[in-house]
Amino acid sequence: MDEPALIRDAQHGDLDAFNSLVLAYQDTVYNTALRILSDEDLAADASQEAFLSAFRALNSYRGGSFRAWLLRTVTNACYDELRRKKRRPTTPLEPDSDDGEEVESPRWLADPSASPEQQLEREELEHAIQHCLDALPADFRTVVVLADIQGLDYTEVARAARVPLGTIKSRLARARLRLRECLQAFRELLPAAFRLEKESGL
């Protein structure tokens, strides 16, 4: 994929070129929104809104990491969703089982390529991380998601979150500390490979 050429064409109004970029980045954008919002439907809405805003504001892109620029757009969309959610809090409806009880992990969300054990490990890890992320304030959560989950550098995170670099350093350190404490509670639940033991490589 010739990203600079696609961006250039998209800036001239070529929707096909922009849609090629959407297909390349939609998983990244959706996962970022999902971790910040902790809601699949809201994350999908925010992702769609982010791509729409990105297309409209594409001429404001002045080079650099396009991925970081897109993540900045989705971060803004997530903040909008969070503000909306705050104004109109809702209770999510989970699908019912045959017994009439709510199913937290519906069948259609399962990844068919993974074995049941792998699937279980994956779900437990994801659940633990999301639970701890949800316990963080939204500003901290955004910084952690962008820096540690999406791997942006401090400057890119600062640009995406629109806060000074020093604030990013501070928020990230505090967020990591809180997450460490929170994840300790899930130590037994986490699969062996993820048991908060010494990381081999740094």
Place this chain on the structure above:
Amino acid sequence: MKTPTLRDIERLSAFLDGQLSRADAARLESRIKTDRELAAALDDLRQARAVLRRTPQRRAPRNFTLTPKMAGIKPPVPRAAPVLSWASAVAMLFFVCTLGTNLLGRLSFGAPASLAAAPSGMGGGYGGGPADTNATQPPASVESALPGTATPEAPPYQAPGPTIAAPGMGGAEGYSTPAPETRAVQPPETTGNKRAEPVNPWPYIWLGLAAALIGSAMLVRWAGKRAFRRKASPKQKP
């Protein structure tokens, strides 16, 4: 050894990400070597980051590609747009011209106006009463409505034979045959004043032009939209 402060934690976090200057990093490293608490805090941060980096990535539940409608893109304007954008206005002008030509034609040629006046003139001839020789005179209204067909200098119109009382026909004194209806209103052909009603072609020309203009505008617009739709259909997820 003492519990690391929040400032220490910030430094450790930045150190972990390689965001400290070389001098600051060297200073912190020397502290970590001597301070167990600081080393333990660094391990905690490192492990938390490792777990976060292994967060399972989900696939997007659907495609987020944009359609032209979502993006607010309109079909490209055809090259003939500057001309065609005035098509409706020009067509309206043609229509007004058609009406105007028609009306002027009626007034100048006069035939329709004479026909419009005819019923009042015919009323005298069709009064239902017995017709007499006087009834054979064309009504004054008809004469006045037909300029050129009857002038004051022209000899008074006389109806042909059927209206003249036939002497010696069974003693029917004063009998006169009823005048045929057509002859009561139509001037005699022998006068040579009757003209064939001319057909005015301009209304049809204007209408034809208007229809052609609107038709071509619609055709060009439709072709442009069709080409745009074909080109801008959204891609499918691979």
